[in-house]
Amino acid sequence: MSDTKQPTLKGLAADITKNAAIVSDFLDKTNNHFTFDTDSPPSFPKTASEDVTAARMQLIYAARQLQFLALGPTESLQWFALSGAPDTTTLQWLYHYDIPSAVPNQDSISYADLAKKLNLNQHKMTRILRHAMTNNIFLEPIPGHIAHSSLSKQLAEPGNLIRGPVGNLTQTVYPAVSRMVDAHEKYGTNDEKGVHAPFNVAYDTEKRALEYIANDPVRSVWFTESMKGGAAAGPSSTRYSVEAFDWQSLGNGVVVDVGGSAGHVSKAIAAAAPDLHFIVQDQPAMVGKGQAELEPELKERFTFRPHDFFTTQPYNEPAAFYLRLILHDWPDEDAALILRELAAKMGPETRLLINDAVVPEHGAMHPLQEKYVRNADMVMMSMFNGLEREKSDWEDVIKRADPSLHIVGITKPRGGSLSMIEIRKE
Template sequence: MTSLERLTSLSDTIAEKTKIVTEYLSSKGLEAASFDVNGLDEFPISPDDKVPSQARLDLIAATRELHGLALGPKEGLRYLAWDSVNSLSLQAVYEFQIAENVPLDRTISYQELAEKVNVPLLKLRPLVRHAMTNHIFYEPSKGLVAHSRTSRLLVENPQMHAWVGFFSEDLWNPIASVVNAMKKWPNSQEPNETGVNFANNSDLAWFDFLQKKEGLAKRYSLAMEAHGGGEGFKVEHTVEGYPWAELGEGTVVDMGGNQGYVSFAIARAYPKLKFIVQDTAGMRAPEVIGTIPEDLKDRAYLTTHNFFMEQTVVADVYFLRWIFHGFSEKYCIEILRQLRPALKKRARILINDGVLPDPGVAGAVEEKSMRTMDVMMQVTVNAREREIDDWAELFKTADERYRFLKAWKPEKSRMWLIEAEWTG
């Protein structure tokens, strides 16, 4: 296909997929997502409706490629190199609490806003106007600032607010320090030789650093809720994607389960199961710990345990969601070995994590997300995402008595389920 034919093909795809999406929304009496302050912040297309859901993903991929081709490689590379400025204006919005100081029901002048956030007008205005190019705020008339739907999320959605703070504030310098960390500690698998360590001049591993820096543990917890609620990462896929009912009245140990929101969701769907949620002492501190819902207090428990220490709880399933992708091979193997003292025959290890696709096999949206996650693991923990063969090899290396069973991706999910059995 020639370059001209590709442009035409993409524009035809965009028209075709847009028609599918808009006709679906119209048939349901729904509106599309909008940047209007009172608009929808998510596209209201259910993944259960496969045709319009896939059309939306195809539309995202086609518009992205067409945008890149219309720019051309040279201009596209120039834009890519200075895209970090997007994070700069977003960081300023977060750090100076600009969204919180723009009224939800009226406009505010730049001068008044500058006084409220204690930032000089001539420094504030360029940052806010740059944020507007990313649909954060808008300027209904010259000199006045108003909320968009995007900026309103920063005020009303604590999870998204934490997500923005986590990446634009907490990880801003560490991301920029990854290459320096790679030069300083080549071939390292250690969790305290990362961009976070280089940027903060710290020798603490990420999860220890997380608990030492004021407010970071709680912000991280909220940010992970935002991530867990994203398309393809919703807890429902975990609830529905595994045959939990076959466990009967079994016990599940949710290792590194944070505040237990995933276990709570599974417990509500399967009322015979008992859940023991384990995490480190720092995640069980009074200022961080969540609470167990009243309806689950007889079947769910928040307990303290470090999964690098010997496991003492005998259970039917040991569940680890978004844990292994946070550690290098060396430490993943150690987690599996520390489980062995508690394992009964046929106990299952169930991992809910990512699986890297072969290049070009997954859709563009999914592949971009997975490749980004793969790189991000270097920033904080010196880890990576894994292919299916890598998962099987982890179990084999940890102990020959582990039997790798299978890995599968629940429908509509971007996360996989990886299962092994203890045979010893």
């Protein structure tokens, strides 16, 4: 059925022209235009105003919609069905063989020399890399030679924070997502156990994904780097976690960062609230890494402790228990268990801060943000039988944990994908 709000090709084109001008003017001023060449700036400037950020989001969304309207329904479906798996697979392949590191920084290299250097079949390698080029990953400046594009160059830089998310998502997550039908056929769609997720079918294991990953030396590095990379930029960057709560209001209290990985989020908060102290709890390997990497100037304010959050919480009545991107990894029963252990150690002044997505009703957020959250929801379902929760889901799980817990506020900074749910104990 048609409705008056249906976008049209011309309407979208006009929308794109208007918003492209706003974004382009900003990039002119900051001298930051993206290109496909290696001298392109790597990411959008963080100094963008809210108006520029909104115009950029609308620009990306309208360009996507325009493509659908230009293709029409049948060809749109064809593109979907054909592109999704190869797009991820070629990225997975070139990451696995670390092609980006083998291509020279400034120069090109022939396919023949590259294949010889990496001991790969030249014909297969060339076909895979030419597919990656359809996504602007690598360039072919002269026939038969490959060189870096602005995208592939990011993957060649050893310390670049995008390597973590690309590694984790293509190598560990993608095989799990691709087995969703098999898992639902095997266990049924009502099964909510964390050990019966598509991940368990893909990896033929009865271990929970996070335990399996923590015990795999390569995947655990991708995972930790992925958390760090996701926190460094984009809609779930730590800047929004800092913005979403008045951390300075906790004075010189202690924040217990439950499942805080190697402490990267606490460090961002510490910079904004210089009197606060942090106890970062996680699995032994994660806190070991955090302890080893801790900057000398933070030593007095940071403690790293191994702790399993399904067991008795050792710390009593801190200023806050903080859980960022923890509970979406767990089905309701497990999430309630984690919260119950914390509720038992909350005093009247303790805040329980859950920093996770609160999925609005369908259609209530910008469609591009909704796409991001729905993608994350599919990853949670595939990896852990976890979920991104709506407000009523959060209310249910919090009450299930401990009826004396109640939500006193939910804040979501504009542009960010995560909310801060502030909870107190009665």
